[in-house]
Structures are given as C-alpha cells and as structure tokens.
Amino acid sequence: MSATTIAPSKPSLTTNDSAVLQALFDAESSPSSGVTINPSLPQLPAHLGISSEEHAALQAREKDIINPLASTNQAVPEPSQIQSAVSALDALIREHPTYPSAYANRAQALRMLIENEDDQKASPETISLLSSLLSDLGEAITLATPLSPADAVSPTQAKLLADTHTHRAYLLLKISRQLKGGDKQEVRNVPDTLKDIGSEGLEEMASRDFFLGGRYGNKVAQQMAVQTNPYAKMCGAIVKEAMRKEVEGV
Template sequence: MEQPGNGAAVSAVSRHDENILNLIFNPDSGLALDDEPLLGNATTLPAIDSMTLTRLKMIEQEAVILAEHNDLVGSIDKLNECISLCPEYASAYNNRAQAFRLKGQVKEALEDLERALEYGVGNASVLKQAYTQRAIIRKSQGDAAGAESDFAQGARYGNEVAKAAVRNNPYAKMCNAMVMEAMTKLGA
C-alpha cells in the first residue's frame, strides 16, 4: 500500500493488521474477514481415485436423504459404509458427526469432527463445516472461548453461519468499545 504523498513508501501493515485497525476505528463494522476462504496448507492427503470417490458420494447422498427423512440410524449406517470403504474420506466424518449430534451423541460427534479436521486438510468445504459444527457443540457445552475460536476458523474457511457468529460476537464489541475509549483518552 502506498502512503499518500510519497509514491515510493511502502507500508509494513499487513492485510490482517488493516482489518484489526478497521475493527478498532469502526467497531460497529464487525470483524473484516478475508474475501477468499483459506484453502488449507500444502500437506493434503493422497487423492481418492475417481471411481471410489463417485461411489463414496453416491453412498453419502443416500445417507443425507435418510437423515432428511429422520432416519439417523440408517444415515449413520450409510456413512459407516463410506468410512469402511475409505477411512480418509473427511466428508463422511463430517456428515456422520452431524447425525450423531442430532441424536444427542455429542462425544461421538466430536470424535468424528476431529477426524474430519485431520483428513480434511486442504479442503475448505469440509473444514468450514467441521469447525462450525464443533463451535456449535462447544457453545452448547459452555466453552465460549473454544466456540469463538472454532467459529473464527469456520468463518475463515467461508461458512456463513460462522461469519455471522464472529461478526455478532458481544465480547468483540465490548473489546472494541474499550479500545475506542482508550484511544480517545490517549488522543485527549
């Protein structure tokens, strides 16, 4: 970024720093999130061959239909089939976690979300859902800090629910108000 009046000067302020400064000086604007979701790091798992992936997606679609018809046990059975076929298929863990959560089996849901996060490295679609689901569970368990962290990650990967949760975080607004007050006192 160029400084006004000095075309050669370059700012050492990163985009993240700019977002934080914007949040401080415009507290009602909410947290400025990156326009592009993160794509994960370079350590992705080996690709699943196209024939297996097609089969996994078909079985997974059957599981989703069963869940939509309130057959959570049948849905979990189908997702177990996916996982048996390909234990590294992160999406199946993510969907099974959702079914477990809906059945009230929180421990199992959290275990599956950990696997989804482990196997989903590099897959923003899986990561945004897994972080957001885990945030919802953590929030329901009273773990505000854990929920906030996971909502932030879900938002960074592009989940709209997580983005809304981050933007509407009352703790962030309170912190912004305190920073604004301190900045006002420093400027006075």
C-alpha cells in the same frame, strides 16, 4: 526569547493498529481473505489417496445413506432411521477411513440422535454420543485441512471445512453457555472433559472455529467470529465504558 508552544498531542493509530482493529470489528475484513479456492483442483486433497472416480462413487453411496433422513416429513427422523444411517456410515468409514465427508455426515446423524434423547435426565449414552459427534467433526477437519495453510483448496474442500468448523463452533458455544449458566439440568449431558475446559475456554475454542469457518466461506461464522472474539469483546467493553463516562461527564 520567545516562548515555546507545545500543542497537545492527539492519539494516532499506526497502519498496523488500524488493520488489527479492522480485523477485530469487521467480519468481512479477515475471514476468507487468506484462503485460495481453486476450482481446477481435485475435490479432495491428493494425500488422502482417493481418486476422482472413487470420490464420485463414495458421494453417490453417501447420498443414498443420508437422503432418507432429509426426505422425511418429520422435523427429526425416527431413531431407527437415524441409527440405520449411522450404521451405514460406520461401514463406509471402515472401508474408506480417509473420506472426510462421511465423518461430517455421521456427526450430523449423531446430533439427530441426541435431539431424540430424553432431556429430563443425565444419560451416559447421550454423553457418549456427544463425545463421538465432536470426535467425528475433529476427524473430518483434520482430513480436509490442507497440509500447509498456504495451500489452495477446492470448492468442495472449502465447503466441507466451512461447515464442519461452524458446526463444531456452534456446539462448543452452546456448551460454554450452558456451563456459564450453572444450571445443573443444562450441564447434565456435558462430558467431563469439556467441563474441565470451562466456559471461557470453550468459548475461545468456539471463536477460533467460527473464525476458520468464516475463513473458508461461511457467512454466519464470519459474524459469529467477531461476536465471540475475546479481544473484540474486551475492546468493545472498553469503548462502552469510555462512552458511558463521556455521557456522564466523569
């Protein structure tokens, strides 16, 4: 009777395993692949009830509101200029509450107001502004998101979703890192609701927003989605530890 030879097995990856790892570590593999952008669609979803003619008029009005903020020679406009723009956007939103871009631009203006605040002490006003800013981004995303994930979006809709998801992700990640640092001054103007979520929870929320921002076409968000993906980070840590042991001969 001849001896049976048992060859050492080699680790292998299934097609699905390879696809998962590719999605985790390759920023170009998964974001934007599930979104169909159709230039022939109306610029805004039909369920918002805004006709093409109304949209054009709203865009023109919105441009008149925000152009003074962009054309100023200062890095950050004067608070009175920003507040004037916020008030004008308040009025626009009251008249057209389903117009998502107005919420996104009001969030940008609110962020400018926050940047004008005194950084040396906690401010209830700053906490309120940050809460309103995040609320506006959430409303813009809710309004612009297609009713079904399989629905195609217009280029205007895709850009709005890419920008707002990325903006919110950046803020959530920044707050997450402030909480992780534990510096009392760093977290002085963070709303309690965000403190309750905690650093890791906020980073996971930021990672999801970066993923969605990348999915709708923002290239920076695609890269950040990979860097903040908790599974990618975990796998990366495992790989680094395995390489360390290999080098050290453990």
